[in-house]
Amino acid sequence: MERTTGGLFSPITGTKYNDAMTPALHDQPTVSIALCTYNGVNYLPTQWQSLVNQQRLPNEIIISDDLSTDGTPHLLTQFAADAPFPVTVLANKTRLGYNKNFERALSACTGELIFICDQDDLWLPEKIDTMVHYxxxxxxxxxxxxxxxxxxxQLQGREKRFWESVRFDAQTRARWLSGGTMDVLLEGNRxxxxxxxxRRSFLPILLPIPDKIPGYIYDGWIALVGATQNVIHFVDQPLQLYRTHVQQQVGVRPQPIPARTRLRDRLTRHRARKLAPLHRKQIQLSIISQLLSKRVSSDAPGLPELYRRLAHFTLRSHLPHNRLKRIAPVLTNLWRGNYTRYAEPAANWYAPFLAVLGDILE
Incomplete structure (x- = not known):
């Protein structure tokens, strides 16, 4: 929030809070940062300086280093000695990988609010303060x-926002806000x-992070669990710089454009080829459903969206060989809106009807 005459102004909500409405300092939640490192000596100094430069400093930083070999451990020791806040450095005995490394860092945090931090970005000075107030x-x-x-x-260029890269546009955000959070996240992590x-109080439902989450890593898992409870929000503001470079384990990379399936292909290709991606999607959703069912109650408000999508792809991937027997279930699914609901977001308006035709004829 920004200080204004007589109170604070939230750039997120557009609301001005007078001093009486603003929580007193002793009511402010404590803040931890969970920072994971691995051979980050080239980028860590910049990220670390951005943490030191925060308008609101964290109460602690927990660093989990995944057996770096490039001088990162020595650099972290220097940071910890000079930091204006407590720093704990955890050195892994075996390499954990990013999922379990973040799990270890998160588990060690004691703050009421825990910020996840990569080693190679840069946080804008207002990031912690803005999100804490949110x-x-x-x-x-x-x-x-x-x-x-x-x-x-080199952290140059601000022409593109990250949400553009993951198709989290205004229309998708509107779907999210209207109750489609789980649907949006099952199309791909945003x-x-x-x-x-x-919130640290939410960690018991998130941890441990499963070893394998098909199509997702640790942050996708956190998002999906939050979606089951409808407790995940977004702050529509860029609060950091996201560095892209060749050493990234996970990053924003151009996705290959799938080949267009022509009508002629739909009528001539082998049925196994048509069913393969549907089987993969059905298996993915089934595994995600099983993983989430072990963490949340069966009446969690976000689960029906998952089950509806799973039922759709289960039906499509197990249609009978007899074409006549496919007509009723396919048309019923079309009438229920599922072919339109689960079409690729970037697909043409007629794509759902091509899928219907393919399911009946192929």
């Missing part, structure tokens, strides 16, 4: 994530871990 003003939110500016390796804050 969580204060939205007590039902257990998870929140912000946007970022996508930059080059939440970047290093842009996320989590």
């Amino acid at each position: 969580m204060i003003q939205h007590p039902t939110a257990q998870i929140a994530f912000c946007d970022a500016w996508v930059t080059d390796e 939440m970047m871990g290093c842009a996320t804050v989590i």
